[in-house]
Amino acid sequence: MDGNQNSRIIIAAGSITMKSKPQLPVADIPQAELDVVRRAWVEVDVHDRHVQTAESAVTRLIGEGPRLAVVTGPPGYGKRAAGIKALWDVSQGQSLKLQEIVPDWEKPGSPDIAELPDAPGTGYLLDVAAEISAWQNRSSSAQQLVCYAEELRLSGSYLVVIADEHGWPEAVSGALAGVVVRATARPSARRIARMHLEYLHHQPSRLRWLTATPTDTGLAREASQQLTDGSRPADAADLAAELAAAEDSPEGLKRALSAFQEWRIDVRDVFSATEDNPDDRALLISALFLNGKDALTVQDGARALMGESPKADVRTILTGPDLTSRLTALGAEVTGRTVTFNHKPGYARAVLLHLWQQRADIHPHLLKWLDTITSPKAAGTDRLATISDLLVELAVAENDIRVVRKVHDWIDSGVDSPGHRAMIARFLTVAAESDTLGAEVRGLLLDSAQEPSKAVATVVALVCQGEFADHYPQQALVRLRHILDRPEPDEAVQTAQEALRDIAARDGQLPRVWSTIIRWATERKHLAGHRAFLSLLDPRVDPYVLQVMLTAAEQQREVREALLDGWNAALADTRVEAECRQLLTAWAEARKAADMPTELLTDFLNQIILGHLVASPVSALIFGEPGVADGEAVIDLRKNLRLPPALSSLVSGHEHASAEF
Secondary structure, rough: OOHHHHHHHHHHOOOOOOOOOOOOOOOOHHHHHHHHHHOOOOOEEEOEOOOHHHHHHHHHHHHEEEEEEEOOOOOOOOHHHHHHHHHHHOOOOOOOEEEEEEOOOOOOOOOOOHHOOOOOOEEEEEEOOHHHHOOOOOEEEEEHHHEEEHHHHHHHEEEEEEEEOOOOOOOOOOHHHHOEOOOOOOOOOOHHHHHHHHHHHOHHHHHHOOOOOOOOOOOHHHHHHOOOOOHHHHHHHHHHHHHHHHOOOOEEEEEHHHHOOOEEEEEEEHHHHHOOHHHHHHHHHEEEEHHHHHHHHHHHHHHHHHOOOOOOOOOHHHHOHHHHHHHHOOOEEEEEEEEEEEOOOOOHHHHHHHHHHHHHHHHHHHHHHHHHHOOOOOOOOOHHHHHHHHHHHHHHHHOOOOHHHHHHHHHHHHHOOOHHHHHHHHHHHHHHHHOHHHHHOOOOOOOOHHHOOHHHHHHHHHHHHHHHHHHHHHHHHHHHHHHOOOOOOOOHHHHHHHHHHHOOOOOOOHHHHHHHHHHHHHOOHHHHHHHHHHOOOOOOOOOOHHHHHHHHOOOOHHHHHHHHHHHHHHHHOOHHHHHHHHHHHHHHHOOOOOOOOOHHHHHHHHHHHHOOOOOOHHHHHHOOOOOOOOOOHHHHHHOOOOOOOHHHHHHHHHHHHHHOO
């Protein structure tokens, strides 16, 4: 074995320690948001009065108190941007690294402040506006945040917390009130739009669309009236982005305004024009979900939604407008045989939102139809991701957890197929990371992980195997723990085991996974912990984790002892006898691999066996099982075990008898 190979592996995996509380993950604040505060900052409201939110936050951060500013206020007041601006201003001359803390608490309702990162020379942003009101003991958590921020002074770091309007318990004490910055005014949306157009998007020529005179008419006047005194900063940013991306023509401006208005007028017009024509409405819905397919496929989808077969009567077939004319009238572009709405970004979302709000009875029929078009070999099979994203846009636009619950209920009421589960898993993944609904959806996933339904638990495991684990690894592990605790090793448990191994193999995640799993595994009678431990160290799927852990065990006695403790706990649990037996055999076979430390593996197996001679999995490894032929690796291991003399002679006799037979 190359003497340096395992060292490289453990460096890539991260430092394997017995630390019980991994720190929360962090991410660099997006460059686009930094560009806003650097190049296009607006600090006056619609009445030209100074908006002091960011400036006050700077004062809190550099004052004599804790390095903490808690920005509170209602949605739409630019709190996040003000927090980033404050960190940016403080960083000037200090070379601070600006990062956002992902609130991946193991128990979101009871955040553990000890999990917060504490790297030196860092400006941290922690956005808990969507969850702070659900904290069970806000006073205690807030006080711990203040204490944490006092310690940041020693490391030259700072923290800005973004809260909602009433979540921070400032009335409890002067210490908690002294860090608050209340957003009481929003910056002028019109100024923001102009600054973004000129300094972010570098389109100063488009400013004419926002500065129409009272005598102007038509589109120019309409564009200048899109923002009002009550518009949010986000509205201004969206309008500027649409105008910057538009074609510099009347038609380009018209499309940009329609997109900014979320196509409300276009959707109203198309539904008014089809009041007595359900066939065309079904055609519109089919075209939106099957965007990019040919016209006949779209027509077949519409018929499936209506529950109708193709027309058989010639008179009916030849009556009415042509298919292309119908699709064009609905706002689609038909090029050759292909039907698209790509020229109307956001139009599908607008139509679905109208349909969901105005035709609530369609909900179950629509979801059932989506199962039909996404079933194996159906027209929408290759559009699972896009369809999931459309449903998420609908849920976020509605800002209503009931939409998410309706799609969640579809897990058990729809077709139980891999495509069906994958589509809902993607939907829940994106919804769990949204700004508005994310906290509630993550709570729903926690409840779902404990449901008896195999299909529901499997979908949650799929969520934890995807992008959700990149941003919320600790919460993914907690949900997998509940699934791994199911009585039977069903499909949900197997999917959870795959997800666990997948997370552990990602860059830098193994230390977090290991410290969590070994804590579970050494708890008394913890089925999930024992399953997780055995699954994580199984080299048959991927030897990476076992290689890293053995390398760490060579270097650190506490890791070596933890591995033995995990084995001792698993072997004492009769519910995982089969898994223990399989893993012991897998370790025996791994000894023959060139990239495994043979002596260390042998030593581990020897200690495990000596400590559990009467355990069924150990007995099976030493003496074999009736009717089961032992492999060469197992036989070779028996020769190298340092067993007591009496037992060693029994093993030798057993091997000799087996050979004669």
